[in-house]
Amino acid sequence: MNLRKHVSLNINIRGNGQSATLAINDRCKSLMGEGKKIYNFGLGQSPFPVPMPVVNALKLYAHEKDYLPAKGLPALKEAVAGFHKAKDNVDANPENVLVGPGSKELMFLLQLCFYGEIVVPTPCWVSYVPQARILGKKVRLMHTSFEDKWHITPRRLAEFLESEHDIFRPRILVLNYPGNPDGQTYTLDQLKEIAEVARKYELILLSDEIYGQLHHKGEHISVARFYPEGTIISSGISKWCGAGGWRLGTFTFPKDLDWLLDAMASVASETYTSVSAPIQYAAVHAFRGGVAIERYLWNARRVLSTLGKECHHILTEAGVRVHPPEGGFYLFLDFTPMADRLSKRGITDSKTLCERLLQETGVAMLPGSDFERPYEELTARLSYINFNGANALTTSETIPIHDVLPEGFLQQMCPDTIEGVKLIAKWISGSNKD
């Protein structure tokens, strides 16, 4: 019997491959296995370890074995609501929190449950469109521009919504700031204006603030402050808490969206059931925070902002269009200024750009097309995370908290990151000579 002749797959699944961010990681590992020196700017993983109090909590609760409620451990829902109250000045209620195995899974459940349009500004996180494809649906893309810092403006949003004959259709707009893949955020005034537009058109906002605590100045602002009745805040421990592999994300709903929360929890109870119990108990300590976690965040921000600025400087000098980073650990590079030169080398799209860069220098980035940018646009995401975060953090902790990091810190702590970015600059200028 040969079961291959029976291949019978849902047509929405065929040929999808795996998530772009996971795929680039596997690719890098395999190239390194061949003995090549690789600068992996591809994966979006925090370089820092999980803070010690949170790791210790996991050890303490390692024996917890009961199935937990589908919506989440009550103490964790309370901690998450408390977190958003304290950090974001939002009146969050524990009853309106949903805990899931990563905010990616929660986003999938949202797409599965919500019957309406999901609008995503691009460049956007890599999984929105593949998730929709799996479900046989479409997300509505809204392209932004370099000039608008790769984010939407209140005016463009209003125009977009007005352009429909059906302006009150059920619709969720996804916002993500500090942004993946762009590292940019919104100002207080912009958020206020976006909130006004959303309120006017009765638009639900999914505000993905998973990088909020990695705002480089620690000044993250949630749009939920200005639009509490219509904003779902997405968060989790993957980015600011370094625990991507632990798989825990949260959605905090406004009261009037309980119908959506309940529907998602219902699907959760029939699929993943609930998030791993020991992980949930440990996460309580992450969201409760405290002095140790604040110090961790302070140092993480200082390292990331110093490194991000330096990468930005090197790339700008080389002629790449890129905005100075404001949060998180990404830069979104635009090679349009050297399009002619690249074209002469046979590079006319972002995929080829990244493939050639990888082959010729060992530098791995994700092409702009993975973030739903037009195929021919010469953009790419750089994650400046290929350094030993534990060492960098320990060293940063020895330096007085309001000082800038001394000269030489980056060379010592993040040598591969600096070297990899310089290789991009060199590769680009090499293309000058063609």
Next chain:
Amino acid sequence: MNLRKHVSLNINIRGNGQSATLAINDRCKSLMGEGKKIYNFGLGQSPFPVPMPVVNALKLYAHEKDYLPAKGLPALKEAVAGFHKAKDNVDANPENVLVGPGSKELMFLLQLCFYGEIVVPTPCWVSYVPQARILGKKVRLMHTSFEDKWHITPRRLAEFLESEHDIFRPRILVLNYPGNPDGQTYTLDQLKEIAEVARKYELILLSDEIYGQLHHKGEHISVARFYPEGTIISSGISKWCGAGGWRLGTFTFPKDLDWLLDAMASVASETYTSVSAPIQYAAVHAFRGGVAIERYLWNARRVLSTLGKECHHILTEAGVRVHPPEGGFYLFLDFTPMADRLSKRGITDSKTLCERLLQETGVAMLPGSDFERPYEELTARLSYINFNGANALTTSETIPIHDVLPEGFLQQMCPDTIEGVKLIAKWISGSNKD
């Protein structure tokens, strides 16, 4: 703004509520909160703690924070393959293992990815049909009978497959043994014959063997031994390893079904990403096994088989139709013999049966209809797990390994289980007097 007026949900999700097993648990907790004495035979959770070496492994790997591959940690895939080789005498390959956050989630991915018919004998596990409903699909039910020990027979399977004009349609048959909700298993000869029928009709088998290591005599046999080329083995740490709340399940595929494995891993990478890293590292130790885990299993089986037999005895005496348990921790009770008497009390379906039993005695069971049995059939699942498993295990460990448990063990260790079962018997005989 009132978002309630915008309620807009996928029609397949509306009104689903939460999983029956989780719902009964919440119901019991709420009744206990009101001060009522409740005998919770509803939830399907192992009463035993996670074995100490596995808990210690979780502590050891608590710091692991990296995103793991969507298919699973390589060392865990190796341990799972090794487990099936050693325990089931099946030539499993680590490359054909898929690790997920519970086998429930993996079953959902299977239903999402596989384009074909899924055939489920009833009584069956509570989530197959709700999962299909969420996806807008149907599963094909195949009712079994008390006389056939609630399992399929090779003859009936062949008849079922022959009854189609399209006998080679893409089709997966789900087998579950030792069974939930019935506690029954198959004999070696039955499995051989089922394997023959499956091979003849090129039928894929999903063999859910999550209770395999809880076969009361430790004599579980996998159908994959006789049909390796067409059997997917489902397992996990929720039942035999007591770690339901940890959320880790596994599917082990035959080589020729790599197209299905790859499709499921592709969806995994866009949804839950991968299973929590510390949990995967710890699970390696569960699947590798060893003396401590074997002793744990031996004692768990002795407690469960002794208790199951006693429950069976009490219920049979009271006139309930029920088979002596062979594995796991369930009995599937058939009250048909007292249908007339129950009818006089206004009980003519399984849902009313369980509701009245709960209200009048505090005993909670799940109605047969939750397991897709006909609504009017007077059946219900009893999980004999409402006792302190840690105490029972510790006490059992003090008794020589080949001895039977002494008289009085159950009264001391599982008083609520015995009392609850006696309450059912009394309630039934009370119905005699009507």
